[in-house]
Amino acid sequence: MLMTCALSQGQAQSIQELKVQGGYSDQPLSFILMDLGIRYQLTFVYQKSDVQGITFDRPFGRKPLGLAMKLFLANTDLDFKLVEPRTVLVFKKEEAPEIEVPEAPKREPTQFNFTVSGQVRDLDSGESLPYARVRVVGGSQQTLTNVDGYFTLFNLPADTSLLEASYVGRQKKYFRLEPGMAFEKLQILMDNPAYAMEAVLIEGEKEEQLIRASTGISRISVSPDVLNSLPSFGEKDIFRSLQLLPGVSGTNESSSGLYVRGGTPDQNLILFDGFTVYHVDHLFGFFSAFNAQAVKDVQLSKGGFEAKYGGRLSSVVELTGKDGNTQEFNAGAGLSLLSANAFVESPFAGGKGSFFVAGRRSFQSDFYTNLFDAFTSTNPNGTEGGQSGFAGPGGRFGQLQTQPNTYFYDLNAKLSYQPSPKDKLSLSFYNGQDNLDNSRELNNLAFAGGPFGANANFSFNSDNTDLSNWGNWGGSGKWSRKWSERFYSNALLSYSNYFSQRDRRNETSIVREDTTIERTNGTYENNDLKDISFKLDNELKLSAYNQLDFGLQSTYNDIQYEFTQNDTLSLINRADQGYTHALYLQDRHIFFKKLSLTAGLRATYYQPTDSIYLEPRLAATYQLTPRLRLKGAWGTYNQFATRIVREDIQQGSRDFWLLADGERVPTGFAEHRILGLSYETPVWLFDVEAYTKNYDGLSEYTTRLATTGRGPDRTLAYDELFYTGTGQARGVEVLLQKKTGKLTGWLGYTLSEVKYDFEAFGDEPFFANQDQTHELKIVANYKWRAWDFAATFVYATGRPYTAPTGYYELELLDGTTSSFFEISDKNALRLPNYHRADLSATYQFDLGAAPTKLGLSLFNLYNRQNVWYNEYEVIEGELLETQISLLGFTPSLFLSISLH
Numbered sequence: 030m031l032m033t034c035a036l037s038q039g040q041a042q043s044i045q046e047l048k049v050q051g052g053y054s055d056q057p058l059s060f061i062l063m064d065l066g067i068r069y070q071l072t073f074v075y076q077k078s079d080v081q082g083i084t085f086d087r088p089f090g091r092k093p094l095g096l097a098m099k100l101f102l103a104n105t106d107l108d109f110k111l112v113e114p115r116t117v118l119v120f121k122k123e124e125a126p127e128i129e130v131p132e133a134p135k136r137e138p139t140q141f142n143f144t145v146s147g148q149v150r151d152l153d154s155g156e157s158l159p160y161a162r163v164r165v166v167g168g169s170q171q172t173l174t175n176v177d178g179y180f181t182l183f184n185l186p187a188d189t190s191l192l193e194a195s196y197v198g199r200q201k202k203y204f205r206l207e208p209g210m211a212f213e214k215l216q217i218l219m220d221n222p223a224y225a226m227e228a229v230l231i232e233g234e235k236e237e238q239l240i241r242a243s244t245g246i247s248r249i250s251v252s253p254d255v256l257n258s259l260p261s262f263g264e265k266d267i268f269r270s271l272q273l274l275p276g277v278s279g280t281n282e283s284s285s286g287l288y289v290r291g292g293t294p295d296q297n298l299i300l301f302d303g304f305t306v307y308h309v310d311h312l313f314g315f316f317s318a319f320n321a322q323a324v325k326d327v328q329l330s331k332g333g334f335e336a337k338y339g340g341r342l343s344s345v346v347e348l349t350g351k352d353g354n355t356q357e358f359n360a361g362a363g364l365s366l367l368s369a370n371a372f373v374e375s376p377f378a379g380g381k382g383s384f385f386v387a388g389r390r391s392f393q394s395d396f397y398t399n400l401f402d403a404f405t406s407t408n409p410n411g412t413e414g415g416q417s418g419f420a421g422p423g424g425r426f427g428q429l430q431t432q433p434n435t436y437f438y439d440l441n442a443k444l445s446y447q448p449s450p451k452d453k454l455s456l457s458f459y460n461g462q463d464n465l466d467n468s469r470e471l472n473n474l475a476f477a478g479g480p481f482g483a484n485a486n487f488s489f490n491s492d493n494t495d496l497s498n499w500g501n502w503g504g505s506g507k508w509s510r511k512w513s514e515r516f517y518s519n520a521l522l523s524y525s526n527y528f529s530q531r532d533r534r535n536e537t538s539i540v541r542e543d544t545t546i547e548r549t550n551g552t553y554e555n556n557d558l559k560d561i562s563f564k565l566d567n568e569l570k571l572s573a574y575n576q577l578d579f580g581l582q583s584t585y586n587d588i589q590y591e592f593t594q595n596d597t598l599s600l601i602n603r604a605d606q607g608y609t610h611a612l613y614l615q616d617r618h619i620f621f622k623k624l625s626l627t628a629g630l631r632a633t634y635y636q637p638t639d640s641i642y643l644e645p646r647l648a649a650t651y652q653l654t655p656r657l658r659l660k661g662a663w664g665t666y667n668q669f670a671t672r673i674v675r676e677d678i679q680q681g682s683r684d685f686w687l688l689a690d691g692e693r694v695p696t697g698f699a700e701h702r703i704l705g706l707s708y709e710t711p712v713w714l715f716d717v718e719a720y721t722k723n724y725d726g727l728s729e730y731t732t733r734l735a736t737t738g739r740g741p742d743r744t745l746a747y748d749e750l751f752y753t754g755t756g757q758a759r760g761v762e763v764l765l766q767k768k769t770g771k772l773t774g775w776l777g778y779t780l781s782e783v784k785y786d787f788e789a790f791g792d793e794p795f796f797a798n799q800d801q802t803h804e805l806k807i808v809a810n811y812k813w814r815a816w817d818f819a820a821t822f823v824y825a826t827g828r829p830y831t832a833p834t835g836y837y838e839l840e841l842l843d844g845t846t847s848s849f850f851e852i853s854d855k856n857a858l859r860l861p862n863y864h865r866a867d868l869s870a871t872y873q874f875d876l877g878a879a880p881t882k883l884g885l886s887l888f889n890l891y892n893r894q895n896v897w898y899n900e901y902e903v904i905e906g907e908l909l910e911t912q913i914s915l916l917g918f919t920p921s922l923f924l925s926i927s928l929h
Contacts, residue, residue, distance in 0.1 A: 044071070044115045046152055046218050050091040052878070058083040058101060062119070069094075075119035079107060089875055091357075091929055093152065093220065103814075138187035139208045146181040146514045147215025149174050149194050153929065155355030155380070158219060159326050160250055161196040166203070169622050173244070175568060176349060177453055181514050183573030188212070194219060197241040198252025213514060214450055239810065240274070240775070242716055242764055243709055246648050246662045247334075249274060251327040258810055258817040260867030260886045261921070264367055267327055268309060268317035271346070273806050275762040275777030276331050276718075278799065279823045280863045282915045283897060285310050285317035288799045289331050290720055291758025291783035292343025295672030295686075296697070301348045302443070302457035303505045304523035305560055307672075307686060311437040311463055312391075315400060318461040318501060322363065322372055323387040323441035325351045332720055333662030333703045336613040336629030336646050337566060337578060342668045342699035342724070350457055352445040353383030354929075361927030366396035368437075372927075382446035390438040396921065401435060434466040453509040462500030469493050490538040494551070499529035515570040525560040529685070552594050556685040559587040574619040578629075584609045586670060590685045605688040607637040609669055615646075623652045635669050638691035642667045660718075661704045668697035673730045693751045695726035714766040724756035727785060754787030756797065774809035795855040796829040817871040824864040829856035833901050836908050850901070860899075866890045881926045892918040
């Protein structure tokens with residue numbers, strides 16, 4: 030018997046966008062369908078015999094109707110289909126419904142060759158979706174939304190055309206135009222990945238992959254919302270996920286910075302809501318400084334990037350923070366073995382505004398301590414979390430166990446307000462910091478006799494202060510305006526501050542009878558970088574095939590670096606300030622609907638060198654067939670702020686930034702050349718790119734202790750040495766990606782070579798520290814019911830290093846002897862090959878009415894002892910080598926819960 034629960038069709042909301050909420054206690058499915066029909070004005074069509082005996086017993090939070098139907102019909106032989114207008118078909122699986130459902134009335138088109146514009150937003154939160162692709166089904170017209178989710182499409186064939194919107198991590202959304210719509214302010218709402226439905230109005234492929242690698246030349250989009258499914262060592266981490274892409278080194282467990290196509294981390298431009306982030310590490314680089322819970326979108330450009338970006342030689346990572354829910358209040362929390370985090374978001378002003386606040390803080394669990402100990406190479410005889418004492422022939426007279434007090438935190442906040450459909454205002458704030466207190470005391474130790482003499486009596490007190498903290502402050506204010514369908518602008522004022530401080534002092538007091546000897550020594554190190562910037566970016570769509578981008582940028586940098594000893598002796602004291610002003614112009618043109626050409630020019634005036642730097646750039650793609658595309662890019666790039674690396678893991682982050690002066694420190698220069706092709710089907714993507722980067726103005730830095738003057742005027746100071754040179758990075762990247770289905774993922778392979786040429790290190794070029802000949806990555810994600818399973822595998826050949834090849838002994842002036850190493854050629858040796866496998870499982874369920882995720886991650890599954898670096902020492906006439914390994918097998922758990 031056919032049952033039809035028909036109600037009024039008065040509501041205009043699409044059935045695909047409708048959300049329902051409720052809870053049923055052991056209720057028949059027929060009652061549930063009737064109740065939903067009454068409350069939400071829906072029509073359910075089904076055979077009465079099909080639903081007999083089926084009950085449902087659980088509450089559920091506010092969910093899209095399609096997801097709710099999946100819950101009702103779980104573990105049954107029934108399926109469903111959502112059909113406009115507001116009709117739900119319920120039928121046996123493997124059987125086509127034998128009923129006719131009235132279709133929406135067909136209308137004849139009334140407009141042709143016209144323009145539409147609007148915004149792509151998230152269905153659940155109402156947030157805009159940047160860099161989503163919107164195209165006309167069956168036509169050649171397509172475009173990408175801008176950073177605020179706005180799009181414009183020209184020359185639509187008719188006002189009944191079908192639009193397709195796609196966004197990484199979301200199911201594709203189809204939107205049918207109808208005559209009479211407000212075509213200048215369309216709203217396309219896309220489902221959250223957790224709400225992907227099996228039954229959709231228009232049958233088509235799903236698009237739920239973690240990355241989209243077909244958005245441009247050397248450009249990849251990443252969805253932070255779906256990174257939970259990837260294995261991690263304690264925290265969902267955006268930058269660790271980027272390291273799984275071809276062309277980005279995936280073996281740098283000791284740094285969350287990105288080594289992109291042979292570049293170093295300081296050669297990457299990292300932007301968060303428009304402001305520059307100069308330091309991206311938590312816990313000495315083990316985690317990145319960005320809370321994935323607060324990030325909406327990630328765009329990575331591995332090379333050949335546009336003229337609007339400047340000041341870096343290697344890549345651009347552009348992160349967009351979440352604006353906050355514009356529809357309803359929401360809050361959530363998460364807990365892992367490493368940290369706790371929470372967020373709150375809410376609309377205000379009737380949905381015109383929203384705010385988002387998220388915070389994360391680590392706690393010193395055993396898991397955190399184990400990571401810290403592994404990462405700082407602590408051991409029972411060391412000073413970092415080990416023992417300290419005073420030894421003599423009779424044994425150790427005093428001993429003290431110490432445990433460093435260390436933690437990190439980060440805080441994100443964003444306020445967005447849209448006073449009109451054409452204007453958007455936003456304020457974004459970020460602060461992240463690491464703190465380490467490794468201070469210790471050794472007091473009231475009394476000694477008698479022993480090596481100090483039979484009658485020696487004295488007491489010993491030692492107070493060791495060791496405080497470190499480093500992190501970032503950042504913020505931006507942005508005004509965006511859509512002046513018309515063709516012209517869009519955004520103006521941004523930003524502030525960024527990176528700081529790093531280290532205070533190490535030792536105060537010793539020795540009391541012998543009536544004599545007291547007090548000694549104080551130590552060092553203080555402070556690096557403080559400030560960045561104040563203004564940017565104005567404009568987009569002018571001249572036609573369906575031509576877009577002009579232009580703008581200006583101005584930055585003031587103030588960088589201080591101070592290194593003092595014993596509070597008075599200044600070893601290094603640098604103070605760099607300077608302005609950088611830039612203009613850019615870029616034109617994108619499509620010829621014959623197959624050739625896309627982008628030509629740009631960036632002109633930069635750099636005040637410290639009083640010079641103008643011109644950076645021409647060119648990119649092109651040619652559509653050979655609907656699936657096969659050729660692509661290429663060329664451009665020049667300059668870098669004015671450089672990070673100097675002082676590798677000292679025991680002291681934490683001891684790197685510092687300085688500005689190029691054109692003399693001791695030249696401005697960095699790189700020329701990018703890229704050529705590739707891609708072949709894409711609805712399910713698969715094959716992409717290959719070959720690249721070459723030619724470097725000039727590379728800098729190596731070292732210090733040495735030197736004396737000046739004679740006699741009483743003799744002083745001790747550090748002498749800074751800068752070596753300059755050239756280099757070349759070249760390679761081939763291959764990506765094979767399965768985009769849709771229950772099993773998704775990718776295989777990435779990189780063949781590369783990075784060589785530097787410094788006159789100070791010899792006549793021949795040498796391999797750079799980051800060179801790796803081969804690197805293979807496999808990422809797989811499988812969805813089964815409420816489970817997400819993921820696996821990753823990374824293999825890479827060893828990195829080069831310099832090591833002692835022997836030693837010799839010399840007699841010093843005081844009659845003692847000392848050992849000196851004979852060193853190999855620069856980076857002439859290679860570490861062993863690197864490989865590891867990781868697994869994870871994530872289960873999604875409702876805790877009451879609250880969506881909840883529970884996950885288990887297994888890092889380095891088979892406990893591979895990958896070599897981090899080697900240590901050398903001479904013991905009893907032999908040169909001994911000790912291999913220091915990276916992290917072994919590490920399991921971790923996490924739990925997250927939210928109201929919606």
